[in-house]
Amino acid sequence: MDGVHDLGGKEGFGPIDRAGEDEAYHTEADARAYALCVSMRAERAYPVDWFRHVRENIDPVDYLTRPYFDQWLQTAVAMAIDAGDLSMVEVATGKSDSLARTPVPMSPADVRAMLTTPANFEREVAESPAFAVGDRVGTASHGHPGHTRLPAYARAATGEIVAHRGAHLMPDDGARGIHRPEHLYTVAFARGDLFPEAAGSPDRIHLDLWESYLARA
Amino acid sequence: MDPSYDSGKVAEIHRHLHSHLPSEPALRVKALESLLVEKGLVDPAALDAWIEAYTEEIGPKRGAAIVARAWIDPAFKSRLLADAGKAVAEMGFAGQASGHLKAVENTDGVHNLVVCTLCSCYPFAILGMAPAWYKANEYRARAVRDPRGVLAEFGVTLAPDTRIDVWDSTAELRYMVLPQRPDGTEGLDEQALAALVTRNAMIGTDDLRGAA
Numbered sequence: 001m002d003g004v005h006d007l008g009g010k011e012g013f014g015p016i017d018r019a020g021e022d023e024a025y026h027t028e029a030d031a032r033a034y035a036l037c038v039s040m041r042a043e044r045a046y047p048v049d050w051f052r053h054v055r056e057n058i059d060p061v062d063y064l065t066r067p068y069f070d071q072w073l074q075t076a077v078a079m080a081i082d083a084g085d086l087s088m089v090e091v092a093t094g095k096s097d098s099l100a101r102t103p104v105p106m107s108p109a110d111v112r113a114m115l116t117t118p119a120n121f122e123r124e125v126a127e128s129p130a131f132a133v134g135d136r137v138g139t140a141s142h143g144h145p146g147h148t149r150l151p152a153y154a155r156a157a158t159g160e161i162v163a164h165r166g167a168h169l170m171p172d173d174g175a176r177g178i179h180r181p182e183h184l185y186t187v188a189f190a191r192g193d194l195f196p197e198a199a200g201s202p203d204r205i206h207l208d209l210w211e212s213y214l215a216r217a
Numbered sequence: 218m219d220p221s222y223d224s225g226k227v228a229e230i231h232r233h234l235h236s237h238l239p240s241e242p243a244l245r246v247k248a249l250e251s252l253l254v255e256k257g258l259v260d261p262a263a264l265d266a267w268i269e270a271y272t273e274e275i276g277p278k279r280g281a282a283i284v285a286r287a288w289i290d291p292a293f294k295s296r297l298l299a300d301a302g303k304a305v306a307e308m309g310f311a312g313q314a315s316g317h318l319k320a321v322e323n324t325d326g327v328h329n330l331v332v333c334t335l336c337s338c339y340p341f342a343i344l345g346m347a348p349a350w351y352k353a354n355e356y357r358a359r360a361v362r363d364p365r366g367v368l369a370e371f372g373v374t375l376a377p378d379t380r381i382d383v384w385d386s387t388a389e390l391r392y393m394v395l396p397q398r399p400d401g402t403e404g405l406d407e408q409a410l411a412a413l414v415t416r417n418a419m420i421g422t423d424d425l426r427g428a429a
Contacts, residue, residue: 006334007357036250036264194361
């Protein structure tokens with residue numbers, strides 16, 4: 001999706017505001033929005049890719065201007081409405097409609113379990129990896145509607161495989177409800193190959209990219 | 218119902234939510250919290266558990282303990298660089314987004330910097346809540362294109378021949394920077410060393426070499 005979320009390398013952004021950088025939560029509303037969002041997300045087994053894609057579909061002006069966890073909460077609410085767990089009428093009136101489904105909410109014990117159990121996105125696949133460390137690879141020249149994790153700034157670019165990470169669930173498919181693993185690689189690009197003003201720079205930009213984003217260069 | 222997986226449908230839901238909810242963020246969150254609790258979709262005790270965990274328990278102190286351990290214990294450092302997810306689990310810090318953790322080491326010739334240009338992925342279990350600047354449009358846009366300019370704003374100036382390795386977290390791998398140990402800290406113990414480690418150093422926007 002060619003959305004405003006795809007910010008890497010976009011020009012015109014000014015200095016970085018470091019206000020409040022040592023606070024865990026920036027406001028009380030921020031903390032509540034975060035907690036509401038993560039409490040709702042586990043209510044169904046949503047793929048995280050669908051969560052990210054629903055956030056990407058926030059109105060572009062809201063995406064660029066609203067607080068981060070406020071956007072997370074709106075995303076979780078949009079997902080609940082999409083899945084029929086909540087209705088727009090309920091949001092508009094602020095009143096629960098007893099006809100709607102009432103699932104069992106996440107408990108504090110569920111929270112503890114989530115806080116101490118890392119999610120594993122790696123899966124077994126029958127196919128051997130197509131690329132090896134040291135291979136030169138080129139990235140796809142365009143995106144597609146829907147979710148993807150190939151940023152626009154790294155399209156049609158040539159880089160080098162620096163690591164094979166096993167096969168991980170493929171996000172473009174995950175955001176369509178399809179759980180399919182694919183080989184994942186860390187690819188290093190010369191900064192000068194991605195951005196013309198950086199020609200000759202020693203810097204490298206690393207991205208973790210799925211096999212179908214890549215072709216042998 | 219299962220999710221629709223329909224981009225157009227959720228974009229329309231967002232537009233309706235925009236028009237039906239208060240425009241002030243604090244009021245919007247309050248309105249939704251009261252509805253979601255009344256609806257039984259969230260348990261207020263679970264909300265408190267999330268907030269408390271990231272206020273009291275989980276934060277950059279964990280990352281600092283990992284870095285200090287790596288500075289004094291070469292065997293731990295090797296394990297951390299080989300499989301950071303396993304190494305931090307040894308210290309009891311396994312949790313959200315630590316399953317595919319990678320530690321990247323700063324050296325005299327290489328400085329590492331972590332960003333997530335597409336959303337704001339962050340190793341929560343190790344560093345806690347990301348600072349506001351990490352999630353800001355400015356950092357996400359500029360870290361890959363102008364890392365030297367970004368670092369200069371944070372007071373980090375590198376030699377021109379120092380290579381910056383930027384890590385854009387586009388998959389479920391999460392990155393933490395293992396900074397260089399501050400000069401003149403040979404006599405310090407693990408705890409004293411951990412006190413010198415800043416959150417920003419573990420993202421890559423701080424340089425601790427002159428910190429002691």
